[in-house]
Amino acid sequence: MGKTILVTGGSRGIGRATALKAARLGWSVAVNYVRDADAAAEVVREAERAGVKAVAIQGDVAVEADVIRMFAQATEALGPLDGVVVNAGIVAPASKLQDMSVERLRRMFEVNVLGAYLCAREAARHLTKNAKGGSIVIVSSVAARLGSPGEYVDYAGSKGATDSLALGLSKELGPDGVRVNAVRPGLIDTEIHASGGYATRALDLGSKMPLGRAGTAEEVAEAVIWLLSDASSYVTGSFIDVAGGR
Ligand code: NAP
Numbered sequence: 001m002g003k004t005i006l007v008t009g010g011s012r013g014i015g016r017a018t019a020l021k022a023a024r025l026g027w028s029v030a031v032n033y034v035r036d037a038d039a040a041a042e043v044v045r046e047a048e049r050a051g052v053k054a055v056a057i058q059g060d061v062a063v064e065a066d067v068i069r070m071f072a073q074a075t076e077a078l079g080p081l082d083g084v085v086v087n088a089g090i091v092a093p094a095s096k097l098q099d100m101s102v103e104r105l106r107r108m109f110e111v112n113v114l115g116a117y118l119c120a121r122e123a124a125r126h127l128t129k130n131a132k133g134g135s136i137v138i139v140s141s142v143a144a145r146l147g148s149p150g151e152y153v154d155y156a157g158s159k160g161a162t163d164s165l166a167l168g169l170s171k172e173l174g175p176d177g178v179r180v181n182a183v184r185p186g187l188i189d190t191e192i193h194a195s196g197g198y199a200t201r202a203l204d205l206g207s208k209m210p211l212g213r214a215g216t217a218e219e220v221a222e223a224v225i226w227l228l229s230d231a232s233s234y235v236t237g238s239f240i241d242v243a244g245g246r
Pocket residue numbers: 008009010011012013014015032033034035036037039059060061062087088089090111115139140141142184185186187188189190191192193195217
């Protein structure tokens with residue numbers, strides 16, 4: 001059955017791979033981004049080439065008004081949503097907690113925690129109005145259970161919060177027919193590592209993973225798409241680690 005989904009942070013990396021996989025299944029996609037309009041436009045063009053409706057929507061997930069507008073624009077362009085991928089997230093350069101500035105901590109929690117909660121809140125408001133129900137997939141991280149010592153305990157904690165969000169919201173929304181699950185990627189080869197100041201991180205650390213390599217955005221997207229699809233109709237409050245055994 002064709003679906004309509006919104007992917008936050010859909011312009012690059014895991015969000016992009018998810019949006020394009022959805023398009024190839026015949027699903028309409030809203031592609032949110034914050035800065036890289038060209039990358040988002042390219043995802044939209046590729047989705048349209050697959051024969052589906054697609055729209056790029058600028059908005060900072062940490063800003064409430066942006067998030068509310070993002071959902072309104074998505075439904076106006078594509079119709080009622082069936083699925084939302086709460087994916088946008090950031091890291092910062094490796095550091096010990098004792099050396100982290102309050103500005104860094106504030107931005108980390110604003111984007112990864114407040115942003116995820118605001119997007120999940122709007123998703124709940126929209127999907128509970130859909131008679132067919134819906135599916136919310138939160139992109140967390142294995143950092144939530146590893147803690148990321150010496151690298152980024154701030155990031156790990158932000159992802160711990162989104163794991164709790166997935167658990168609690170799944171119970172809140174179950175009676176409305178809205179499923180909520182999380183995917184926890186491990187070391188995935190995307191540009192997030194460059195934005196954290198270590199562009200070759202996935203290449204350098206890949207051999208230390210149990211499967212001997214970093215994962216790809218497409219491998220994570222497989223799990224996200226399954227959780228959005230009707231194939232996972234009895235799955236809620238669950239976590240799928242796509243982490244090569246880490
Ligand atoms: P990425 O390649 O850096 O892409 C990040 C995406 O999020 C981009 O589309 C970016 O938009 C968007 N974004 C960033 N801040 C935003 C904001 N404030 N508002 C709206 N959009 C924003 O990252 P990725 O590796 O695909 O990561 C996606 C998710 O997976 C994140 O939640 C991340 O924590 C999680 N994850 C990644 C890994 C990994 O190893 N890659 C591992 C575990 C978990 P622009 O293009 O406009 O900048």
